[in-house]
Amino acid sequence: MSVTAAKGFTAAGIAAGIKENGNPDLALVVNNGPRRAAAGVFTSNRVKAAPVLWSEQVLKSGQVSAVVLNSGGANACTGPKGFQDTHATAEKVAEVLGRGAVEVAVCSTGLIGVLLPMDKLLPGVETAADQLSEHGGEKAAIAIKTTDTVHKTAVVSGKDGWTVGGMAKGAGMLAPGLATMLVVLTTDADLDGDVLDKALRAATNVTFDRVDSDGCMSTNDTVLLLASGSSGITPEYDEFAEAVRAVCDDLGQQLIRDAEGASKDIKVEVVNAASEADAVEVGRSIARNNLLKCAIHGEDPNWGRVLSAIGTTSAAFEPDRLNVAINGVWVCKNGSVGEDRELVDMRYREVHIVADLAAGNESATIWTNDLTADYVHENSAYSS
Amino acid sequence: MSVTAAKGFTAAGIAAGIKENGNPDLALVVNNGPRRAAAGVFTSNRVKAAPVLWSEQVLKSGQVSAVVLNSGGANACTGPKGFQDTHATAEKVAEVLGRGAVEVAVCSTGLIGVLLPMDKLLPGVETAADQLSEHGGEKAAIAIKTTDTVHKTAVVSGKDGWTVGGMAKGAGMLAPGLATMLVVLTTDADLDGDVLDKALRAATNVTFDRVDSDGCMSTNDTVLLLASGSSGITPEYDEFAEAVRAVCDDLGQQLIRDAEGASKDIKVEVVNAASEADAVEVGRSIARNNLLKCAIHGEDPNWGRVLSAIGTTSAAFEPDRLNVAINGVWVCKNGSVGEDRELVDMRYREVHIVADLAAGNESATIWTNDLTADYVHENSAYSS
Structure with missing residues (x-):
C-alpha cells in the first residue's frame, strides 16, 4: 500500500x-x-x-x-x-x-x-x-x-x-x-x-x-x-x-x-569496538574495499582483505587481537590464521562478516554488496 | 639494468x-x-x-x-x-x-x-x-x-x-x-x-x-x-x-x-585549489569513485559523477563555480552543463580529467584506472 x-x-x-x-x-x-x-x-x-x-x-x-x-x-x-x-x-x-x-x-x-x-x-x-x-x-x-x-x-x-x-x-x-x-x-x-x-x-x-x-x-x-x-x-x-x-x-x-549487478548481500557486523563511531568507521572501510567485494563475489573467504581494510582506519584496536568470522567460521584469530577457510560455506546470497576489534563493547552493522562484472557493465553502459 | x-x-x-x-x-x-x-x-x-x-x-x-x-x-x-x-x-x-x-x-x-x-x-x-x-x-x-x-x-x-x-x-x-x-x-x-x-x-x-x-x-x-x-x-x-x-x-x-584488469589510465588533475591538501583530497575522491571508473571504462564522459565525488570532500569550493574538462573538453562550466559531451574523444587508453575548483592556486595530480569486468574477474578468481 x-x-x-x-x-x-x-x-x-x-x-x-x-x-x-x-x-x-x-x-x-x-x-x-x-x-x-x-x-x-x-x-x-x-x-x-x-x-x-x-x-x-x-x-x-x-x-x-x-x-x-x-x-x-x-x-x-x-x-x-x-x-x-x-x-x-x-x-x-x-x-x-x-x-x-x-x-x-x-x-x-x-x-x-x-x-x-x-x-x-x-x-x-x-x-x-x-x-x-x-x-x-x-x-x-x-x-x-x-x-x-x-x-x-x-x-x-x-x-x-x-x-x-x-x-x-x-x-x-x-x-x-x-x-x-x-x-x-x-x-x-x-x-x-x-x-x-x-x-x-x-x-x-x-x-x-x-x-x-x-x-x-x-x-x-x-x-x-x-x-x-x-x-x-x-x-x-x-x-x-x-x-x-x-x-x-x-x-x-x-x-x-536490488543493488545494481550484485550477486551477494554482505552484512558487515563490527563488534567489541571502543565506540559506535569506531564500529561504523571500520564497517564502512570493510564495506568499501573493492578487493574484498570481488573476493566475496568469487565466494573466496579472503579475510586478509578484511584485515587490510581495518588497518586503514583510525579505530582503536591492536592488530594482534583482531578476530574475523565469515559465515560463522572464525577464519582469523588474534590477527593471524584461525579456523580452516575451507569450512566457510559461501554458496548463498547473504554473506555475514563479523569483525571483532576486541577493544570495547560497542557495535554497528553496515550492509553492502559484492562487486561484479554486471555492476561494471550496468554502470559503464548506462549513463546515470 | x-x-x-x-x-x-x-x-x-x-x-x-x-x-x-x-x-x-x-x-x-x-x-x-x-x-x-x-x-x-x-x-x-x-x-x-x-x-x-x-x-x-x-x-x-x-x-x-x-x-x-x-x-x-x-x-x-x-x-x-x-x-x-x-x-x-x-x-x-x-x-x-x-x-x-x-x-x-x-x-x-x-x-x-x-x-x-x-x-x-x-x-x-x-x-x-x-x-x-x-x-x-x-x-x-x-x-x-x-x-x-x-x-x-x-x-x-x-x-x-x-x-x-x-x-x-x-x-x-x-x-x-x-x-x-x-x-x-x-x-x-x-x-x-x-x-x-x-x-x-x-x-x-x-x-x-x-x-x-x-x-x-x-x-x-x-x-x-x-x-x-x-x-x-x-x-x-x-x-x-x-x-x-x-x-x-x-x-x-x-x-x-599494468594495473589489474585496467583498460584506461586516468590522470586526475585538480587545479586552482585553495591548498595542495585540498587538491589531493579531491583528486583521491574522484579517483576512488567506482561509478566514474565504470563510466570511463564505457568511454562515457559522465562529468556528473566527477561533481558527485568532489561534493563528498571537505575541500574549499563553491558548487556553482566548479569546472570539469575531460580530454580537453570543458563539459562542466560553473557547476552546470558546459561544452557538448559528444565532443569528448575517449578512444585512447589515457584519459585526462581536469577538475577546476576555482578556489586558489594549488594543484595535484592523482593517477588511477578504470573499473572493469576483468578487474572483478582477476580479484574474484585469484586469491591475493
Missing part, C-alpha cells in the same frame, strides 16, 4: 514522457490533512541537485502538503535554469491542488547534468493530479524507479490504529550520508514536525546511512516523512520511532537486495 | 619453489659499498606484515647491506611464527653474505594469512647468493612479480657520473599511503641516510602516494633506497632528489599501466 497505507494521503504515478522509453516517470503524493507536518533528511553531498536545494527550504517550515517526484532526470548540476524548473514544478503542483508552492517538496532522480523536459513534466503534473487516489501508492512507487528492477514499499501499523508506510527507489550509488535514493514515508499519526524530525533522523542514522552498496554518494538523496494526523492518535514517541525505524530498515534491505 | 645500474650493487632472482607454478619468486639485492646507507618508506596500514615490522626496525639504523624479497606469499597476518620466519630469512642472508642480520631488509608479497614455505625459501637464499651478479637486476625484477604482466625497472643518471636505478612490483591494491608494491632503488651517489630519507620521502609523496588504482591499501608496501657511494660523487641535493623523483615517477606510471 506504500504511501497510501496511512489515512489522509492520496497518490498517483503516471508516464509523463520524461523517460524516452515511455515508462512511468512522475509521482505525486498529497497530504489531505488535517495536519501537514513533515520532516526531511537530505544528501550530505555538497553538490546538491536543484530539487534538494528547493526541498530543504520547504522543510524548514515543518509543513508539506504534497511531494512531486520524477525519474528520468536528476536535475542536478543544471545551474539557475535547473532551479527555475524545480520552482516551476512546485508552482504547478500548488496551482492544480490549490495549495502554496512553499509546501510542495520536489524530488528528482536520473542522469546528472541534463535539463528536464518541462514541456512534458508540467502537463504530467496535471494528469497525475487527476489520478490521485487513496489506492495510488503502488503506482507512485513504480513511477520513481530508475535502474530498480522492483518497486519498493513497506508498511508498519501501530497497535492502536495508526500506520507508517512508505516507498523507496534506489539501486546504485547507495552510500552513507544517505544511500542514493528517494524515499517518501507517510503516517496518519497525529504528531508535529519536531517529533517527526527526531524520529526520522534516528531511523535514517541506523538504516539508510548504514547501507553502502558502492561507496558513492548522490546529489539527490531525499527522505521525507509526512504526517496527516488523520488517525487522531498520538502514539508514544518510542513506539512511533520504532515503527519509522522498521519501515526504513525494511526499505533499506530492499535497496541492498 | 634495474637495481644493478648503479655501481656497487649485485643482485639475483631465482625460482625457490615458493610459488607452486615454478616461476621465479626470490630476489636478493646486495650493497657492496663502500657505503651502506639506506632509507625506507613503508605502508601506513596499521595491519603490517611481518617483513614490514622487521624492515622498519632495520631501517632505523640508516644502514642496509642487503634486501631479500619473495613473491608467492605476503607473510602478513601470520602471527609470531610469521615474524620468526622473517627473522630466520634475514639471518640466513646474513650468514651466506657474512653480514649482520640487523642490516638485512626483508620484503614479501602475495597472499595474506599463509605461512611461507621456509623449507624452500631458506635453501633459495643460498642459491640466490651463489648467483649474485652485477647484471642481476633484471632477474631480480622478474622474481618479485605477482600478478604483474611485466617487470618494472627504471634508471636515471646524473650528469657527472652517478646513477639512480630501481625495480618495482605491483599490479593491484595501488593506493595512497603507498601503492601496494615493493620497490628497491639503488644509487652509487655518496650520500648518508638522512639525505636519502629526505629525498625518498619527497619523491614518494608526489609519485607512489598519488597512484591510486583501486583505493585499497596493502599490508606490505615497502620502498627502499640504498646508496653504495661507489661513484665517489656527492651530488647537489636538488639534483639527486629530482633523479629519485624521476625514477619513482617512471616506476609509478609503470604500475598504473
Whole structure:
C-alpha cells in the first residue's frame, strides 16, 4: 500500500514522457490533512541537485502538503535554469491542488547534468493530479524507479490504529550520508514536525546511512516523512520511532537486495569496538574495499582483505587481537590464521562478516554488496 | 639494468619453489659499498606484515647491506611464527653474505594469512647468493612479480657520473599511503641516510602516494633506497632528489599501466585549489569513485559523477563555480552543463580529467584506472 497505507494521503504515478522509453516517470503524493507536518533528511553531498536545494527550504517550515517526484532526470548540476524548473514544478503542483508552492517538496532522480523536459513534466503534473487516489501508492512507487528492477514499499501499523508506510527507489550509488535514493514515508499519526524530525533522523542514522552498496554518494538523496494526523492518535514517541525505524530498515534491505549487478548481500557486523563511531568507521572501510567485494563475489573467504581494510582506519584496536568470522567460521584469530577457510560455506546470497576489534563493547552493522562484472557493465553502459 | 645500474650493487632472482607454478619468486639485492646507507618508506596500514615490522626496525639504523624479497606469499597476518620466519630469512642472508642480520631488509608479497614455505625459501637464499651478479637486476625484477604482466625497472643518471636505478612490483591494491608494491632503488651517489630519507620521502609523496588504482591499501608496501657511494660523487641535493623523483615517477606510471584488469589510465588533475591538501583530497575522491571508473571504462564522459565525488570532500569550493574538462573538453562550466559531451574523444587508453575548483592556486595530480569486468574477474578468481 506504500504511501497510501496511512489515512489522509492520496497518490498517483503516471508516464509523463520524461523517460524516452515511455515508462512511468512522475509521482505525486498529497497530504489531505488535517495536519501537514513533515520532516526531511537530505544528501550530505555538497553538490546538491536543484530539487534538494528547493526541498530543504520547504522543510524548514515543518509543513508539506504534497511531494512531486520524477525519474528520468536528476536535475542536478543544471545551474539557475535547473532551479527555475524545480520552482516551476512546485508552482504547478500548488496551482492544480490549490495549495502554496512553499509546501510542495520536489524530488528528482536520473542522469546528472541534463535539463528536464518541462514541456512534458508540467502537463504530467496535471494528469497525475487527476489520478490521485487513496489506492495510488503502488503506482507512485513504480513511477520513481530508475535502474530498480522492483518497486519498493513497506508498511508498519501501530497497535492502536495508526500506520507508517512508505516507498523507496534506489539501486546504485547507495552510500552513507544517505544511500542514493528517494524515499517518501507517510503516517496518519497525529504528531508535529519536531517529533517527526527526531524520529526520522534516528531511523535514517541506523538504516539508510548504514547501507553502502558502492561507496558513492548522490546529489539527490531525499527522505521525507509526512504526517496527516488523520488517525487522531498520538502514539508514544518510542513506539512511533520504532515503527519509522522498521519501515526504513525494511526499505533499506530492499535497496541492498536490488543493488545494481550484485550477486551477494554482505552484512558487515563490527563488534567489541571502543565506540559506535569506531564500529561504523571500520564497517564502512570493510564495506568499501573493492578487493574484498570481488573476493566475496568469487565466494573466496579472503579475510586478509578484511584485515587490510581495518588497518586503514583510525579505530582503536591492536592488530594482534583482531578476530574475523565469515559465515560463522572464525577464519582469523588474534590477527593471524584461525579456523580452516575451507569450512566457510559461501554458496548463498547473504554473506555475514563479523569483525571483532576486541577493544570495547560497542557495535554497528553496515550492509553492502559484492562487486561484479554486471555492476561494471550496468554502470559503464548506462549513463546515470 | 634495474637495481644493478648503479655501481656497487649485485643482485639475483631465482625460482625457490615458493610459488607452486615454478616461476621465479626470490630476489636478493646486495650493497657492496663502500657505503651502506639506506632509507625506507613503508605502508601506513596499521595491519603490517611481518617483513614490514622487521624492515622498519632495520631501517632505523640508516644502514642496509642487503634486501631479500619473495613473491608467492605476503607473510602478513601470520602471527609470531610469521615474524620468526622473517627473522630466520634475514639471518640466513646474513650468514651466506657474512653480514649482520640487523642490516638485512626483508620484503614479501602475495597472499595474506599463509605461512611461507621456509623449507624452500631458506635453501633459495643460498642459491640466490651463489648467483649474485652485477647484471642481476633484471632477474631480480622478474622474481618479485605477482600478478604483474611485466617487470618494472627504471634508471636515471646524473650528469657527472652517478646513477639512480630501481625495480618495482605491483599490479593491484595501488593506493595512497603507498601503492601496494615493493620497490628497491639503488644509487652509487655518496650520500648518508638522512639525505636519502629526505629525498625518498619527497619523491614518494608526489609519485607512489598519488597512484591510486583501486583505493585499497596493502599490508606490505615497502620502498627502499640504498646508496653504495661507489661513484665517489656527492651530488647537489636538488639534483639527486629530482633523479629519485624521476625514477619513482617512471616506476609509478609503470604500475598504473599494468594495473589489474585496467583498460584506461586516468590522470586526475585538480587545479586552482585553495591548498595542495585540498587538491589531493579531491583528486583521491574522484579517483576512488567506482561509478566514474565504470563510466570511463564505457568511454562515457559522465562529468556528473566527477561533481558527485568532489561534493563528498571537505575541500574549499563553491558548487556553482566548479569546472570539469575531460580530454580537453570543458563539459562542466560553473557547476552546470558546459561544452557538448559528444565532443569528448575517449578512444585512447589515457584519459585526462581536469577538475577546476576555482578556489586558489594549488594543484595535484592523482593517477588511477578504470573499473572493469576483468578487474572483478582477476580479484574474484585469484586469491591475493
